[in-house]
Amino acid sequence: MSDVRALLAIAWKDLRSEARSRAATVATVFFSSVTLVVLAFALGRDADVMTRAAPGVLWVALAFSGVISAAQAYQSDLIEGAFEQLLTLPVPRAAVFLGKLLTNWLTMTILGWVLLPVTAILFDAPIGSGIPILLLTISLGTLGFSIIATFYAALTANLQARESLLPVLMFPVVVPVLLAAVRATDAIVTGGDPSLAGDWVQLLAGFDLVYLVVTSAIFHIVVEE
């Protein structure tokens, strides 16, 4: 089986498993909604502040949901030693990593696309006309999150205190992606300078690429016996 087919097979397996159990979907949807509402109350004194804070709020909700989603990605694999069995197959480790990444990224992107209008409504922040590039930005931002989260979730999968350890390890590394995503979203929504938005989106893509290359290269060390 070629590497790409193996990658897609792993992604498809995880997607089907998630579609049946919906554990991660329920958790992330619920948690991101709660985050949005809490932030709406926290910032709600000043309507102008709420509008300006909307891009950041969107990414806060996505960031926290991303951690939950990543932790869930390996949960089912730990039952019955399924992950070890997966590793015995002649599949390159990077393909396993990318397969899990693909699923996590897809679910996070869909969540992000859904949260976009919800945030815009709750925070009275008009989206403006750059919807395609906005969807692209969300996809690139969730990609960065997914790369780091999938990587560290594998690392902490069989450690104690993994639920609290994952955000501690992830967030300092994910900060460049978060900053770039927030600035890009803000630039697109306020719509002042199109080249500014373009530059931030390119920067975001650059960060994603660096992290993708580094994590794919060293993933095999994380899951070796």
Next chain:
Amino acid sequence: MSLAPSRRPAWLNVLAGAAFLSVAIGAYLGLRVSPPDVNQGDLIRVMYAHVSVAWVSFLAVGVAALAGIAFLWRGRSRMDVISVAGAETALLYGALTIIGGMTYSKPTLNTFWTWDAKLTLTALMVALLAGVFIVRGLIDEPQRRGRVSAVILIVVLASLPLNYLAAEWFRTLHPAKAIDLTGGGVTIDGTMLTILLYNVVAAGLMFVWLLVERVRIGMREVEIDARRVQADEGSSEVVRV
């Protein structure tokens, strides 16, 4: 089974003396010899201590990450010990950087914290290093522990420049316009620059001494662990690592 005491090498004491002496001289230079700044007066003297430990903290992270990569390559425990020593001193120097930064920013900017790129980067670096130590504490098997910690340090090393760039451009407006690698030049008085560089060397010397001492302790720990394993297995062979 007693541990044969290894003699403390003479050059190590010389190094320690040189390190402390150079730091003391650097402090004297910064406090007394340096002229006060045109704008900030005597507050600029904090800069000597602050900038020097900041630079060395990033050097230390580099040492830790490179030693980790060396450990991944060959698996020699000494490399893992160097990696841990580098990470610990990086954490120490990073904490000192933040304390120095806060000492400096309160009188000058009237705030203890600004989210400027360098301070943000240092705070994130400290958080990343804390993560390394937490994970190391959770893994018992030495080879696995060293390999996982090396992997994390590789990601840490990759994230530092990205963090700096993102934090730098987050507050300023335009990333494309700010990519100017021609170098802004150092706008600092000649004497002050010399004193700053001297302090950097002093901080570096102290770092080297701390690193060597910590590696000595670490290698002893490795030796003790190995002997304990040998004792458990009932072998009486002397262990060499």
